[in-house]
Amino acid sequence: MKTIGYAAHSADTPLVAYHFERRNLRPNDVAIEILYSGVCHSDLHTVNGDWGEQPYPLVPGHEIVGRVLEVGPDVTKYKVGQNVAVGCMVDSCQTCDQCHNHEEQYCRNGMTPTYGAPDRITEEITQGGYSKHIVVREEFVLNVPEKLDMKRAAPILCAGITTYSPLRTFGVKEGSRVGVIGLGGLGHMAVQIAVAMGAEVTVISRSTDKEDEAKELGAKGILSSSDEAALEAAASSFDVIIDTVPVKHDLNPYTPLLDVDGTLVIVGQVGPLNEPSAAPLIMGRRRVAGSLIGGIKETQEVLDFCAKHNIHPKCEMIAMEDINKAYKTLEKGDIAHRFVIDMTAFEA
Ligand code: NAP
Ligand code: ZN
Numbered sequence: 001m002k003t004i005g006y007a008a009h010s011a012d013t014p015l016v017a018y019h020f021e022r023r024n025l026r027p028n029d030v031a032i033e034i035l036y037s038g039v040c041h042s043d044l045h046t047v048n049g050d051w052g053e054q055p056y057p058l059v060p061g062h063e064i065v066g067r068v069l070e071v072g073p074d075v076t077k078y079k080v081g082q083n084v085a086v087g088c089m090v091d092s093c094q095t096c097d098q099c100h101n102h103e104e105q106y107c108r109n110g111m112t113p114t115y116g117a118p119d120r121i122t123e124e125i126t127q128g129g130y131s132k133h134i135v136v137r138e139e140f141v142l143n144v145p146e147k148l149d150m151k152r153a154a155p156i157l158c159a160g161i162t163t164y165s166p167l168r169t170f171g172v173k174e175g176s177r178v179g180v181i182g183l184g185g186l187g188h189m190a191v192q193i194a195v196a197m198g199a200e201v202t203v204i205s206r207s208t209d210k211e212d213e214a215k216e217l218g219a220k221g222i223l224s225s226s227d228e229a230a231l232e233a234a235a236s237s238f239d240v241i242i243d244t245v246p247v248k249h250d251l252n253p254y255t256p257l258l259d260v261d262g263t264l265v266i267v268g269q270v271g272p273l274n275e276p277s278a279a280p281l282i283m284g285r286r287r288v289a290g291s292l293i294g295g296i297k298e299t300q301e302v303l304d305f306c307a308k309h310n311i312h313p314k315c316e317m318i319a320m321e322d323i324n325k326a327y328k329t330l331e332k333g334d335i336a337h338r339f340v341i342d343m344t345a346f347e348a
Contacts, residue, residue: 001031004348005131006320007057011049014324018057019348020127022135023119027074030141032084037129038063038154039318039339040185041246044327046116051270054116061129061341062088062114063154065144075138083144085303087157088293090114090126090140102297129154130320132343142300145307155185155313155338156306158293163190163242164302165294166265167197170240174198177237179257181225182244183210184330185338186267189313190242191217193302196309202234204241204254206333213336217314225253236260236284243268246333250274251288258286266290313338320346 007018025031043060045051064086068078078084091112092104104111112120115128128134144153163186172178176199180190183203194201195218203214203222211222223234235256241264243254251273254264258280266273266288280286294302306312314337318326326339 001133001135003131003133005059005127006323007059007127007130008047008054009057011047011054015047015130018059020059022133023122023124025070025072025135026121026137027072028138029072029135030068030075030078030084030138031070031133031135032064032066032086032141033069033133034064034066034129034131034343036065036151036154037061037341037343038158038185038313038315039323039326039330039341040158041330042158044330045246045270047327055125058116058125059127059130060115061131062086063157063159063340064114064129064134065150065154065157066134069133077138077143078141083150085142085144085153085157086114086129086134086136086140087142087161087299088114089296090136091120094139102295104295105293130323130341132346132348140296142296142303145304147307147310148303149312151317152312152315152340153303153306154340155189155315156303157299159185159189159313159338160193160302160306161294161299162186162267162291164193164305165298166242166267166289166291167194167240168298169291170263170265170289172197172199172240175200176239177259178202179204179223179238179241180219180244181241181254182246182268182333183214183336184244184246184333186244187242188213188217188336188338190244191219192311193305195219196305196311202238204257210336231257238262240265245269248272248274251276252280255280255286255288258284260284261286263287263289315340317342
């Protein structure tokens with residue numbers, strides 16, 4: 001199938017229109033017309049080469065919602081015309097203990113990310129959601145519940161699951177005290193999801209500039225990480241902190257904010273951090289953990305959770321042609337929401 005998208009051709013050139021082919025349907029494949037595609041900071045890291053050499057040309061995008069165009073003969077879960085979604089993975093070995101445990105993101109043989117990795121059968125490089133169409137095996141396609149607005153659902157597929165999964169894993173429940181460091185794409189989903197779980201949520205931001213947005217999302221307030229007195233006053237006051245900061249940073253201002261047995265979960269910077277001190281960890285049996293997206297079953301769960309609790313990402317719709325401008329804004333971390341590409345307005 002012929003399609004068109006926007007691709008990066010190197011780490012230091014802008015994304016440009018790119019014509020390419022999607023594979024012919026295998027028996028268990030679903031062909032999807034992409035309607036909306038979220039813009040994750042991970043797209044930016046990947047395109048910029050922050051995470052190593054990339055197989056350019058590369059079409060980013062792993063927050064995908066659309067409509068089923070065609071299904072292979074063995075597909076049982078999806079019908080033509082159905083609203084569906086695709087997240088950060090399009091395949092895994094399906095045989096290891098992690099895959100059997102519905103944690104394909106930790107597949108022992110390496111999951112296949114939605115873009116930038118060889119397909120398990122043909123070794124063609126996978127290409128993501130900044131395009132009009134995608135072909136994905138049935139097991140990695142999600143159902144979009146009717147109660148979700150398609151136009152505003154895409155960021156659940158990465159920002160939603162990446163924050164939902166650690167909030168669940170680290171036991172957030174009614175009355176938990178949750179901190180969210182960084183109010184961007186991931187952060188603004190973390191706040192809404194934790195609030196729906198019954199937690200009392202505080203945003204920890206570089207300043208108090210995003211206070212209105214934080215409160216609108218349900219947070220009780222904002223703590224400025226540049227205000228030392230405020231940080232000191234907030235010592236030992238969180239059970240779980242989700243750290244979404246996308247650059248190398250210092251954990252030392254944040255770990256003392258955890259109560260005894262509290263956990264700080266890193267989901268942002270994949271790579272080096274400043275040297276952490278063991279003292280606050282030892283002195284309060286505090287933990288630092290990490291977390292990668294979530295499994296397919298859990299991704300369906302977060303879509304259903306958002307539908308049930310009427311949670312929608314805050315989406316600023318952009319045209320495909322505006323992607324390079326959006327990346328510049330994202331780099332600065334100024335927006336407390338998500339850019340979403342309106343693929344319906346993009347013509348070949
Ligand atoms: P984003 O929309 O750019 O938000 C990041 C937020 O971090 C910003 O809004 C800003 O919040 C804060 N920030 C930005 N630059 C900073 C700096 N220099 N120092 C301190 N804080 C800064 O990014 P995102 O899409 O949420 O993604 C966040 C990170 O998570 C990225 O690194 C991304 O690759 C990663 N990620 C990981 C996973 C996973 O599975 N673990 C999945 C998706 C994304 P304030 O203005 O409030 O400080
Ligand atoms: Zn992402």
